[in-house]
Structure formats: structure tokens, C-alpha cells
Amino acid sequence: MKLDLRKLKLRKVNETLQSIDLKRNNKNYTILNPEGNHAICAGLTDDIDVTVKGHVGYYCGGMNQNANITVEGNVGTGVAENMMSGRIHVKGNASQSAGATAHGGFLVIDGDASSRCGISMKGIDIIVKGSVGHMSAFMAQSGNLVVCGDAGEALGDSLYETDIYIKGKVKSLGADCIEKKMDNKHLKKLDKLLKKAKLDKLKPKDFKRYGSARKLYNFKIDNVSNY
Amino acid sequence: MCGIVGIYLKSRKFEKDLGKMLSGMLINMESRGPDSAGFAIYKKEKKEEFKYSVCINNLVFEKFKKHISKQIKFTSILKNSDHVILSSKEKPKKVLAILNEFKGVSLVGYGKSIEIFKQIGNPKEVVKKFNLENFSGTHGIGHTRMATESAITTDGSHPYSTGSDECLVHNGSLSNHNNLRRDLTKKGVSFKSENDTEVAAGYISNHLSNKKNLKETLKSGLNDLDGFYTFITGTRKGFAIVRDEIACKPAVVAETKDYVAIASEFQAMAHLPGVNMAKIFEPEPGIVYSWGN
Numbered sequence: 001m002k003l004d005l006r007k008l009k010l011r012k013v014n015e016t017l018q019s020i021d022l023k024r025n026n027k028n029y030t031i032l033n034p035e036g037n038h039a040i041c042a043g044l045t046d047d048i049d050v051t052v053k054g055h056v057g058y059y060c061g062g063m064n065q066n067a068n069i070t071v072e073g074n075v076g077t078g079v080a081e082n083m084m085s086g087r088i089h090v091k092g093n094a095s096q097s098a099g100a101t102a103h104g105g106f107l108v109i110d111g112d113a114s115s116r117c118g119i120s121m122k123g124i125d126i127i128v129k130g131s132v133g134h135m136s137a138f139m140a141q142s143g144n145l146v147v148c149g150d151a152g153e154a155l156g157d158s159l160y161e162t163d164i165y166i167k168g169k170v171k172s173l174g175a176d177c178i179e180k181k182m183d184n185k186h187l188k189k190l191d192k193l194l195k196k197a198k199l200d201k202l203k204p205k206d207f208k209r210y211g212s213a214r215k216l217y218n219f220k221i222d223n224v225s226n227y
Numbered sequence: 228m229c230g231i232v233g234i235y236l237k238s239r240k241f242e243k244d245l246g247k248m249l250s251g252m253l254i255n256m257e258s259r260g261p262d263s264a265g266f267a268i269y270k271k272e273k274k275e276e277f278k279y280s281v282c283i284n285n286l287v288f289e290k291f292k293k294h295i296s297k298q299i300k301f302t303s304i305l306k307n308s309d310h311v312i313l314s315s316k317e318k319p320k321k322v323l324a325i326l327n328e329f330k331g332v333s334l335v336g337y338g339k340s341i342e343i344f345k346q347i348g349n350p351k352e353v354v355k356k357f358n359l360e361n362f363s364g365t366h367g368i369g370h371t372r373m374a375t376e377s378a379i380t381t382d383g384s385h386p387y388s389t390g391s392d393e394c395l396v397h398n399g400s401l402s403n404h405n406n407l408r409r410d411l412t413k414k415g416v417s418f419k420s421e422n423d424t425e426v427a428a429g430y431i432s433n434h435l436s437n438k439k440n441l442k443e444t445l446k447s448g449l450n451d452l453d454g455f456y457t458f459i460t461g462t463r464k465g466f467a468i469v470r471d472e473i474a475c476k477p478a479v480v481a482e483t484k485d486y487v488a489i490a491s492e493f494q495a496m497a498h499l500p501g502v503n504m505a506k507i508f509e510p511e512p513g514i515v516y517s518w519g520n
Contacts, residue, residue, distance in 0.1 A: 036494030
């Protein structure tokens with residue numbers, strides 16, 4: 001089924017996709033002429049496949065549950081923000097805060113993601129085939145961020161328990177983020193994630209792992225002058 | 228918030244459509260700035276002639292024309308809504324002194340090729356009022372304002388122009404503008420409003436007048452201007468964008484073989500010809516991107 005945003009209002013398109021009778025309808029939908037509109041495919045709950053033909057604006061696929069969304073273009077700020085489950089595949093570049101605060105699901109970005117990718121992520125797996133900008137995985141709590149290119153300044157600042165895997169260079173690490181040993185458990189996990197993103201040719205051992213030093217977890221009186 | 232847009236033509240293909248392209252970009256940025264709008268267009272220039280963009284506010288055009296013509300010789304005086312474009316072969320210093328003294332009008336910009344129009348109101352109304360669609364030119368810059376730190380007035384609207392053929396639009400806010408204004412005033416730069424962006428425009432003019440090029444000027448601005456910003460700035464032959472190091476204020480660039488378009492959001496440029504085939508990227512924080520000189 002084709003939904004043309006030049007003919008239909010965005011609210012109508014999202015309502016249609018949010019209330020699908022899976023017994024009656026097919027699972028495949030295509031959105032035409034997105035023209036940078038915001039909140040395309042926000043709040044989807046069903047296991048459907050949606051392809052967006054073009055560039056989109058902010059918060060594409062926000063709060064997604066179960067849906068499999070493919071964007072054949074670039075995405076604006078906050079793609080997959082607060083995603084719970086499902087999969088979002090961006091074939092172009094992503095603007096800032098990709099996958100912000102997302103609890104689950106799988107986000108693949110073929111190009112680069114700019115600053116604050118995975119900010120406060122809470123369980124999502126994010127794979128960026130290109131590079132990420134500054135402050136990526138800021139206050140990230142859970143899940144995995146995999147970057148096949150480079151990472152900008154202050155990677156993983158004030159990090160909790162997200163695992164970060166970077167193949168390229170890291171400009172600098174944020175407060176409390178350190179390089180960690182990559183043991184078998186992590187190699188296996190990374191291998192699985194790379195295969196899921198169809199990146200079979202990449203070797204997990206070429207990546208470095210970063211995580212929390214866990215020194216900012218609790219308040220220490222010795223640090224009081226830093227506040 | 229605020230929306231900023233700009234378009235720079237790399238070939239002559241779209242010169243006649245420049246106004247139409249810019250107009251669509253401004254209208255699409257209404258959601259980011261419904262309070263006022265403005266634009267600067269760089270048009271073909273005539274030898275030895277300078278153009279002065281003036282907002283005559285509530286004055287009657289015929290009266291203004293009569294009075295101003297008595298004081299200085301103009302080759303043309305063209306009315307466009309409440310703005311007037313005056314052309315003259317006289318030296319700018321002389322003309323500017325007279326226009327600055329003329330009661331009830333505000334000079335919004337001058338130069339060999341620049342024309343500036345800005346007014347309070349919804350972007351859709353503003354572009355219609357000045358017939359932006361009918362403009363042709365080589366490059367243009369526009370702004371839709373959501374007023375935050377100063378009042379909704381014509382003087383508080385962008386673009387700001389503080390030097391010949393220069394203009395600046397800004398999304399964000401500066402925190403050290405009062406200090407900078409004092410420093411620049413000492414160096415001879417004059418300001419018309421309390422607006423932070425006007426200070427950034429004055430800073431750029433001051434550096435350019437000291438023979439620095441646009442790229443160098445904006446690079447030094449990264450150290451001297453404190454706050455949040457995405458700036459688009461235009462000169463007679465050039466066009467540039469810069470974002471502060473934190474880069475909270477958005478920007479997207481689309482480049483084809485015929486043009487470079489910049490906007491706060493992609494939706495502002497979705498109507499441009501061939502944009503879906505353009506090279507589209509987000510300018511990196513703290514890096515100056517420029518085209519032309």
C-alpha cells in the first residue's frame with residue numbers, strides 16, 4: 001500500500017499505520033514524498049514493514065514498537081528516539097541524537113550519525129556504518145553502540161552500562177569512559193550484531209571496546225569541589 | 228528557535244528562479260519563526276552605483292521621495308511595499324549620513340549588489356508583501372524569527388547588515404554580546420538595536436574591513452563569540468555557514484552542480500529542483516564552510 005504525503009496529511013498517514021488490522025491487510029507500506037516532514041512513522045506498534053522513499057525530518061520512527069522501518073534517505077534529529085522494539089534502517093546519514101533514550105530494538109545507519117548519537121540509550125542496539133559526532137553515548141545506560149568509522153570528542157561521557165565498540169579512531173573519551181578489554185563474550189556479541197546488520201565482512205577483533213569506569217556512580221565527598 | 232535559509236548559485240541556470248526558491252524556503256520555515264521574516268538578495272550590480280535598502284515605516288512614499296531627492300541625487304528610487312531601494316553614484320559616506328539623519332526611516336542595508344527586506348509578521352505574508360518570488364539574483368539569505376531576547380520589531384528582524392554588501396542571519400543566542408558591543412563601539416562600529424545578532428554582524432564587518440577574508444573572520448569568531456549559533460553570512464561574492472562547537476542549533480546543506488542550499492531543516496529545501504539527488508550533509512561543529520570569496 002502506498003501512502004503519498006503530497007496527497008495525505010501526515011497525521012492521517014501515521015494514524016493509518018498505527019491502526020492496522022493485520023488479519024485483513026498486508027504488511028508492506030511505502031511512504032512517498034516525505035519531503036523532510038517530522039515525526040513520520042512515530043508511535044507504530046505493529047509488526048509491519050514501512051519503506052520511506054526520501055529524506056525525513058525529526059523524530060522519525062519515534063517510540064517504535066515492532067515495526068520494521070527503512071528510510072531511503074537522510075534522517076533529521078532524533079531518529080528512533082525512545083524506540084522500544086523493532087528495527088529502523090537509515091540508508092543515508094542521520095542528524096544528531098539518533099536512538100536517543102531508546103529502550104530496545106535495532107537501529108542501523110548506513111552513513112554517518114552526527115553529535116550525541118545514542119544519548120541516554122537504555123537498551124537499544126545501534127550500528128553506525130560511518131562515523132559518529134561528539135558526545136555520542138552521553139549518559140548511555142544500557143545496550144550496544146557499534147561504530148564502524150570514527151568517534152568524535154567526549155565519547156561515552158558519564159556513561160553507565162552501555163558497551164561501545166569503535167573500529168576507527170576516537171577523538172577523545174568523556175568523563176568516566178575508558179577502553180576495556182575485549183574478551184570472548186564481547187567478541188561473540190559483536191559478531192552477532194555485525195551479522196544482524198549484514199556486515200559479515202567486518203571482524204569483531206578489529207574493534208575496540210569502551211565502557212564505564214564506574215567512578216561516577218556514587219557521590220564521593222572528595223569530588224565535592226568539582227560540582 | 229528561528230529558521231535560517233540560504234541559497235548560493237554555482238551556475239547561472241537558476242538566476243531567474245532565485246526569488247522563487249528562497250521564498251519557498253522561507254515559507255517552509257514558518258514553523259520555526261512566525262514573528263517576523265526577512266531576506267537579502269544579491270543582484271546584478273551597476274558600475275559606480277550603490278544601492279540603499281530603506282524601510283520607510285509609516286511615511287508616505289511620495290513625500291519621502293520628494294524630501295530625499297532634494298538632499299542627494301539618486302539614479303532611481305524604487306518602492307517595494309514599505310521598503311525603498313535607492314540607487315546613487317554619490318559616495319556611500321555622504322548618502323549614509325543623510326539617510327541616518329532622516330527621521331522615521333531605517334536603513335536596513337547597502338552595497339553594490341545587496342537588497343534587504345525585513346518586516347514583522349508571518350513569513351508567508353512577508354514574502355508576499357515584497358514579491359520575493361519575482362526576484363532574480365546570484366545568492367540570497369533569509370530568516371524567520373521566533374523572538375526571544377528582544378522585541379518583535381523591524382529593527383529586531385534579520386538579516387542584519389553592518390557593512391557594504393554584508394549580511395548575517397542567526398539561529399541561536401549570544402551570551403557575551405554586551406561586552407562585544409562595547410568593544411566594537413570603541414572601534415567605531417555603530418549599532419541600531421539591542422539585538423545580539425547585530426553585534427555578531429558588527430564583529431564580522433569589523434574583521435572584514437581589516438582585510439580579513441570571510442573564512443578567517445568566521446574562524447576567529449569561533450573564539451570570540453560565546454553562545455549558541457548557526458550563522459549564515461553573505462558577502463558580495465561569497466556565502467558561508469558556521470556552527471558553534473556544541474552544535475545544538477541545526478543546519479543541513481544540499482549541494483548540486485548548480486547551487487548550494489542551506490537551511491535549519493531539510494523540509495525547507497524539499498521543493499528545490501533536483502534536491503533529492505543533491506549531496507546532503509550536516510555541517511560539522513566549529514568548521515567554517517564557504518563558497519565564493
